[in-house]
Amino acid sequence: MQIGKAGTPVTHISQAYPDRVEVRGHDLTGDLMGRLSFTEYFHLLLVALAEHGMMPTSIAARMTLAADPESLQGAVAAGILGVGPVVVGTAAECASLLESGEEPLDAARRIHTAGQKVPGFGHPVHRPVDPRAERILELADERGISGPAVARARALRDAVAEVWGKPLPMNVSMPIAAVMLDLDFPAAAVQAVPILARTAGLLAHLAEEQENPLGFLMAGKAEEAIEYRHD
Numbered sequence: 001m002q003i004g005k006a007g008t009p010v011t012h013i014s015q016a017y018p019d020r021v022e023v024r025g026h027d028l029t030g031d032l033m034g035r036l037s038f039t040e041y042f043h044l045l046l047v048a049l050a051e052h053g054m055m056p057t058s059i060a061a062r063m064t065l066a067a068d069p070e071s072l073q074g075a076v077a078a079g080i081l082g083v084g085p086v087v088v089g090t091a092a093e094c095a096s097l098l099e100s101g102e103e104p105l106d107a108a109r110r111i112h113t114a115g116q117k118v119p120g121f122g123h124p125v126h127r128p129v130d131p132r133a134e135r136i137l138e139l140a141d142e143r144g145i146s147g148p149a150v151a152r153a154r155a156l157r158d159a160v161a162e163v164w165g166k167p168l169p170m171n172v173s174m175p176i177a178a179v180m181l182d183l184d185f186p187a188a189a190v191q192a193v194p195i196l197a198r199t200a201g202l203l204a205h206l207a208e209e210q211e212n213p214l215g216f217l218m219a220g221k222a223e224e225a226i227e228y229r230h231d
Contacts, residue, residue, distance in 0.1 A: 029135040057082040057198060058205040059218055065206050066215025072206060079202040083195050085119075091194055093119035094177035095187035097156070098149050104159035112163045120153070120174030121160050129169050136175040140182070147182035150175070 022028065061079030068074060085093065097107060097119055111118050123130050137154075140146040153174050161167040177190050209215060 029131040054218075058202060061202045062205055062209045062215040063219050064215075065209050066213060066219070069210070075206050075209075076199060076202050079205075080195060080199065083198050090119040091173040091177045092187070092191040094153075094174045095181060095190040098152050098178055098181055099187055104152065104155040105162065108156065108159040108163040118156070118160050118168070120177070121157070121168040121170055123169050123171045127169055128167060130171045132172040133170045133175050136172065136179060140175070140179050145179055145182055149178040149181035153178040 057079040060082055061075045064078040065072065065075035100107070102110075108118065137146070137150065140150055153170070156174070157167075157170050173194075176193055177187075180190050180193065181187065
C-alpha cells in the first residue's frame with residue numbers, strides 16, 4: 001500500500017475539486033476534453049464521466065475485488081450496479097425533459113412547486129459551475145453540433161435560476177443529453193454514455209487496486225465510522 005506524506009493512503013487516479021477535475025495530473029476540461037481522441041482518452045481514462053475520485057461506484061468495485069481478487073468482471077459489475085441518478089447522473093431524465101416540449105420556465109416552476117430537483121442541475125462538489133458541463137457546451141458550439149436541444153438546455157439553466165432565485169450549476173448530465181439529442185441519438189441511448197464512461201474509470205481503479213490495495217482499508221474505515229448500538 002502506498003502512503004503519502006501525511007501518512008494516508010494514496011491513489012494516482014483522480015480528484016474532484018469545486019472548479020476542476022484532475023485526472024493523473026491533468027486538468028480534465030482544460031487539458032484533455034476536446035484535445036484527445038477516444039483511444040487516447042481511454043488510455044488515460046479521460047472521459048468527462050469516467051473519473052470523479054473515490055465515489056461509491058469505485059469504492060464498491062474496489063471492495064469487491066479485495067474480497068474476490070480473481071473476479072475482475074464481478075468487481076466491474078458491482079460498480080456498474082451503482083450507476084444511477086444519485087451518483088453518476090440523470091442523463092436519461094434530462095433527455096426526457098429536453099424532449100418534452102414543455103416551456104423551460106413552466107417546467108422549472110412545476111418542478112419547484114412539487115419540491116423536486118431539476119434533472120441536470122446542482123452538484124455536491126462543483127460550484128458555481130460544473131467545469132465539465134461548460135466545456136461540453138463550448139465544444140458543441142465550436143464544432144457546429146449545438147442545435148435545439150442545446151439551446152433548450154441553456155434556456156432551462158436561465159429558467160431554473162429565475163425560479164430558484166439563484167443560479168444552480170448545470171451538471172454534466174444535461175449537456176451530454178442535449179448534445180446526443182442534437183446528434184440524433186434516441187433518448188433511450190443517452191444513459192449508455194455514463195455506463196460506458198464509468199466502466200473505463202472502474203477498470204482504472206481496479207488496476208490500481210491490484211497494485212495498491214485499498215479495498216479492505218476502506219471497509220475497515222467504514223466500520224470504524226459507524227457506531228453500533230444494541231437498543
